[in-house]
Amino acid sequence: MKTQVAIIGxxxxxxxxxxxxxxxxxxxxxxxxxSRAHVLGRIRAGVLEQGLVRLxxxxxxxxxxxxxxHVHHGTLIAHADRVFRxxxxxLTGSPVVVYGQTEVTRDLYAARDAARGRTEFEVEAVTIxxxxxxxxxxxYAVGGEARxxxxxxxxxxxxxxxxxxxxxxxxxxxxxEKVYPFGWLGILSETPPVSEELIYANSERGFALCxxxxxxxxxxxxxxxxxxxxxxxxxxxxxxxxxxxxxxxxAAALVTGPSIEKSIAPLRSFVCEPMRWGRLFLCGDAxxxxxxxxxxxxxxxxxxxxxxxxxxxDHYLNGCDDGIDRYSGRALARVWKAERFSWWFSGLxxxxxxxxxxxxxxxxxxxxxxxxxxxxQQALAENYVGLPY
Ligand code: APR
Ligand code: PHB
Numbered sequence: 298m299k300t301q302v303a304i305i306g307x308x309x310x311x312x313x314x315x316x317x318x319x320x321x322x323x324x325x326x327x328x329x330x331x332s333r334a335h336v337l338g339r340i341r342a343g344v345l346e347q348g349l350v351r352l353x354x355x356x357x358x359x360x361x362x363x364x365x366x367h368v369h370h371g372t373l374i375a376h377a378d379r380v381f382r383x384x385x386x387x388l389t390g391s392p393v394v395v396y397g398q399t400e401v402t403r404d405l406y407a408a409r410d411a412a413r414g415r416t417e418f419e420v421e422a423v424t425i426x427x428x429x430x431x432x433x434x435x436x437y438a439v440g441g442e443a444r445x446x447x448x449x450x451x452x453x454x455x456x457x458x459x460x461x462x463x464x465x466x467x468x469x470x471x472x473x474e475k476v477y478p479f480g481w482l483g484i485l486s487e488t489p490p491v492s493e494e495l496i497y498a499n500s501e502r503g504f505a506l507c508x509x510x511x512x513x514x515x516x517x518x519x520x521x522x523x524x525x526x527x528x529x530x531x532x533x534x535x536x537x538x539x540x541x542x543x544x545x546x547x548a549a550a551l552v553t554g555p556s557i558e559k560s561i562a563p564l565r566s567f568v569c570e571p572m573r574w575g576r577l578f579l580c581g582d583a584x585x586x587x588x589x590x591x592x593x594x595x596x597x598x599x600x601x602x603x604x605x606x607x608x609x610x611d612h613y614l615n616g617c618d619d620g621i622d623r624y625s626g627r628a629l630a631r632v633w634k635a636e637r638f639s640w641w642f643s644g645l646x647x648x649x650x651x652x653x654x655x656x657x658x659x660x661x662x663x664x665x666x667x668x669x670x671x672x673x674q675q676a677l678a679e680n681y682v683g684l685p686y
Contacts, residue, residue, distance in 0.1 A: 299446070314580065314605060321614065327414065373494050395509065430576075457582045481520060485510070485556065487554060535559070536551070607620050609621075
C-alpha cells in the first residue's frame with residue numbers, strides 16, 4: 298500500500314492530523330493497535346483551549362462541540378475553606394470549552410468515516426523502517442497477515458507506550474522525566490455537577506477536583522497514594538473523602554450517586570527530544586506527558602498537530618520544507634511551557650509526602666498571593682486558556 302503520510306495511533310492526535318490533512322487533499326492511513334470500541338471507551342480530560350477548537354473547526358469536526366460543549370469563563374480554586382475565582386475571559390479575553398475528549402475522538406472518527414479515510418484497527422507489530430531515508434515504510438500485521446505501507450512521512454501519534462518514540466536511536470534521543478509520588482482516583486457519575494465551574498481544591502487531606510462533562514454528568518478526582526487500586530475504593534468511601542477535601546458549603550451541596558467509571562491515573566511529566574528524526578515526527582503523548590492538573594494533555598497534542606499539519610501542507614502545497622525542519626523546535630518550545638505550567642499547578646495544589654512545615658507555608662503563601670494578585674491570576678489564566686500557537 299502507498300500513502301503520503303502513515304499515521305501510527307488512532308487517538309485524538311492521529312485522527313485530528315488525518316482529518317486536517319484530508320481537508321487539504323493530503324492522503325494518510327491511520328494504524329491503531331486497539332479496536333474502535335476500546336479507543337472510544339477511554340475516559341480522559343475534557344477542557345479544550347481555543348486553539349484546539351479552531352483546529353476542530355478547520356477539520357470540519359466542530360458542529361457537536363459548538364452545540365453541546367459548555368463555555369467556561371473562569372475556574373474556582375479552594376484552599377482552607379476559602380474559594381476564589383480566576384476569571385479567564387476578563388484576564389485574557391478567552392474562555393475554555395468543556396467537552397469530553399471521548400466526544401472529540403468520536404466526532405473525529407465520524408468525520409474519518411464520512412471522508413472514507415483508511416483506518417486499520419487491531420494492528421500488531423507496527424515497525425517503522427528507513428525513517429532517516431527518503432523512502433520510509435511501515436510494516437505491521439492484521440489478523441496474522443503481514444502488510445507494508447510505503448509513504449513519504451510517518452507521524453508517530455501512538456501515545457506514551459507506542460513504538461514511534463523508540464524508533465529514534467538512543468544516541469539521538471533524550472528523555473526528561475519526573476514521576477510524582479501520588480495518583481488521581483477519578484469517578485464519573487450521572488449526577489449534576491456541584492458547581493457550574495471547575496473547582497481545584499488544595500486541602501490538608503490532599504488535592505481534589507470537581508469537574509464535569511455536562512449538566513447531568515460529573516467527573517470528580519481525589520489525590521491518592523501511588524500503590525492504591527480503584528477497586529479498593531467503594532463509591533461511598535470516595536464521596537466521603539471528596540467531601541472532606543472540599544469547602545463546607547460545596548461539600549454540603551454535593552449530589553452523589555453510583556459511579557459509572559472509576560480509575561486511577563499516575564502523574565508524570567515527560568518530554569522526549571527531538572520530536573523529529575528524518576521523516577518521522579512525534580506528536581502528542583508519544584513525545585510528552587503532563588500531569589493532568591490543568592488539562593493540558595490533549596491541548597498540547599493539538600499544538601503539535603497544528604505545527605505538523607502546517608509543515609506538511611507547506612511541503613506538499615508550497616514546496617517549502619522550512620516547517621518540516623523547524624517542527625521539533627517549534628513544538629518543543631510550546632511543549633516545555635505547558636510542562637512548566639502543569640508542573641507548577643500540580644505543585645501548588647497537591648500534598649507531597651516529603652513536604653516540610655516550611656514547604657506547606659510556601660504553598661499557602663503562593664495560594665494567598667494568587668488569590669489577591671491580579672498579575673499572578675493573569676499568568677495562571679493565560680496558561681490555562683492556552684498559550685498562543
Ligand atoms: N501501533 C498502533 N497504535 C498504537 C501503538 C502501536 N504500536 N501503540 C499505541 N497505539 C495507539 C493507542 O492504542 C492509542 O489509541 O495510539 C493511540 C494513542 O492515543 P493517545 O494515548 O490518546 O494519545 P494522543 O492521541 O497523543 O492524545 C493525547 O489524549 O490520550 C490522551 O492523555 C492523552 O490527553 C492526552 C491526549
Ligand atoms: C476532567 O474533567 O477530567 C479534568 C478537568 C480538568 C483537569 C483535569 C481533568 O485539570
